[in-house]
Amino acid sequence: MPAQGWRGRDVISILDFTREDLCSLFEAAERMKRLLSEGRLPRLLEGKIVALAFFEPSTRTRLSFEAAAKRLGAETIGFTGEEAVSVAKGENLADTVRMLDGYADVIVIRHRYEGTALYAAEVAEKPVINAGDGKQHHPTQAMLDLFTVKELFGGIDGLVYGVLGDLRFGRAASSFILGLTLFKPEKVYLISPPLLRTRPEVRVRLEEAGIRYEEVDRLEDVLGELDVLYVTRIQKERFPDPREYEKVRGSYRVTRELLEKHAKPGLRVLHPLPRVDEIAFDVDETSYAAYFIQARNGVPVRMALLSLVLGAEV
Structure with a gap:
């Protein structure tokens, strides 16, 4: 245009x-x-x-x-x-x-x-x-996220995506998922604790776009299939009830050991940042880490x- x-x-x-x-x-x-x-x-x-x-x-x-x-x-x-x-x-x-x-x-x-x-x-x-x-x-975050995927893989279509973390309150995750509906991903895994499942309107959009998706609890169950793992923190400030946050705090942690054991060599990990403890620092120096490229974009x-x-x- x-x-x-x-x-x-x-x-x-x-x-x-x-x-x-x-x-x-x-x-x-x-x-x-x-x-x-x-x-x-x-x-x-x-x-x-x-x-x-x-x-x-x-x-x-x-x-x-x-x-x-x-x-x-x-x-x-x-x-x-x-x-x-x-x-x-x-x-x-x-x-x-x-x-x-x-x-x-x-x-x-x-x-x-x-x-x-x-x-x-x-x-x-x-x-x-x-x-x-x-x-x-958070549309401009989704724009730079999708741009980063295109840069890393040469395109956005045909990839398997996993979106991990707070899919209920996290606007970066929601915007990224909505952005994927404008393209043709192979499949999208929505990975979160039950309390933080993707909101209904986002799932409806996936269905309207004809995109295959699946909600799962455990990253390990699908990690080996993923081309892109989009990680988000659990945002304490978004929870209306602090007791709900305590139920899900620390629900997941992406480590170098986990990636080397389960992930494809070509997997790339994205994160809108800031991170707390959901991605271990030992991931930073691996070929999986793409979140600093993403931030610079x-x-x-x-x-x-x-x-x-x-x-x-x-």
């Missing part, structure tokens, strides 16, 4: 996009990555301002958006945490969004409540990019996305 097809577009859910949309984004991200490796900064957004409205704490997502904007020549404004803005004084979200809409050319928003990004897009005239809201949507993918949304030639 040429840049004009993306210009001014809100990015709320990965399902707002087609396979063709994502392929055009990936092509742009590949060009960005090549330019970065050559030390050439394509200052396509000189004079633009990117607002980073992070009502929740963030490290990788916020910093990679900031790095992406600055490498393209844009300036950034914003905040992290409600305590830093007038919301703490009682200002409503709509007024905050309108303020940012007047200051910036695009608004990148992260919030704990699902639907916030969509609401912001309805209020703002400038494009809004969802940097994670609630339990289901956040900058070129978000560079490509900002350029396309703001109508710059990539």
Whole structure:
């Protein structure tokens, strides 16, 4: 898709996009990555301002958006945490969004409540990019995850995927699974404790897309079949009841020994990060580990996305 097809577009859910949309984004991200490796900064957004409205704490997502904007020549404004803005004084979200809409050319928003990004897009005239809201949507994470799979395997279709961990509350996992429905995976294993099973609407989407999937409790039972293992942490902060978290805390741990015993040599392990103890540090130096490649891909993918949304030639 040429840049004009993306210009001014809100990015709320990965399902707002087609396979063709994502392929055009990936092509742009590949060009960005090549330019970065050559030390050439394509200052396509000189004079633009990117607002980073992070009502929740963030490290990788916020910093990679900031790095992406600055490498393209844009300036950034914003905040992290409600305590830093007038919301703490009682200002409503709509007024905050309108303020940012007047200051910036695009608004990148992260919030704990699902639907916030969509609401912001309805209020703002400038494009809004969802940097994670609630339990289901984190579209730019899914974009960089799928880009990483394409880079590692040469494509996304025909692979066997395992998504491990918090599939109930984890928005990165949900967005990744939803993103896979735009492609043709061989099969998707949903691996989690019973309390953290994938939500019904995500399973319905898999079924509508005709994708074979299976819910399992134990990683060891399916590890040998996987091409991609997508690991997520169990997020204590997402649990409404701390007692539920205690029931599932430490439910799984991916170690070098486990991978060498059960996994294919070509398996690649992804993780949106941060990790706690679900992937042992001894995995880092193996050929299985691809999560740091994945994290680095956040900058070129978000560079490509900002350029396309703001109508710059990539």
